[in-house]
Amino acid sequence: MRFRASSRHEADPSDDTGCHEVAGVRADVGQQATLSGMDHLQEKFHMLDQCRKISFRIIHADDQMFLRNLYATTRAWEFALTIWPEDEKRDFLRRQFDAQDLHYQRVFPKAVRRIICLDDIDIGRLYVDRRDDEMHIIELSLLPAFQGRGIGTDILRSLLNEAHGGKVPVRLKVERQNPAVRLYQRHGFSTISASGHHLSMEWHPDRRG
Template structure:
């Protein structure tokens, strides 16, 4: 990922908030301004708190369809963010990315962790792939963990 990808990641971010903002009676322009501000704040937060993270744009046939941000520590790989555009969701792309990550982390004995919103529909995918809730006391998010087989 480079700064040239920020317009795409802003659109991707907005796509993850569509259902939530549908309930808010703001004009479209206000929603768009809010989403741009929230994306900028999220990007700044990630840059500050996950220095050295690997930020990748996911492409299919040369077209950007998502993002995957990873932060590696000695005993774990933290998924800082994994998001797909609506048209790429539910097609196995996320599961394939996670399985590839497990194949990389497992032999090195690293756990994989991710913060997941309590109402995120991807929770069923994480459960199916072997993630377990590690910490439920984080407000709107739970900390989930996948462990390699012993």
């Protein structure tokens, strides 16, 4: 499975999926050759539900606001019990997103980065780094209104099917308290290390249930 680029307006988790983190926001032409496998995902979703069209599109510079807002929703659970003023919270989250974005660009320069769409509505983001010996899910997150509907689960399963076919492990990082941890555990991910607030998790095709 690879990702197919789409035009700007083309139809290109709770556990499903609130977010995990370990990007540049513009996919270059060189990446597009590695993205043809998004066809498999899109065909799968058409078969699952003709009324629900899940697609993936290239990220553009004017998507920054959407991506920042999406990022903020994935951190909302952390701020539930804080008393930070809203302006301070917004500024903090903006700086955190910018730092994350720069980190992704430096560490995963060849990653495929896409916005997830439901019909023509932007609902999340998916960043994946494919290498000969592994697949790294850098980012899989959905807006709260679209969590718990099986969308994140379907995307994750499709990625695992791809990794199973290529006989490569899938790795990711997630915050310890993130509800998405349960999603990954249910799909066979195990914790291989922990550092600070984050868990490093791994899935192996030979352990697939």
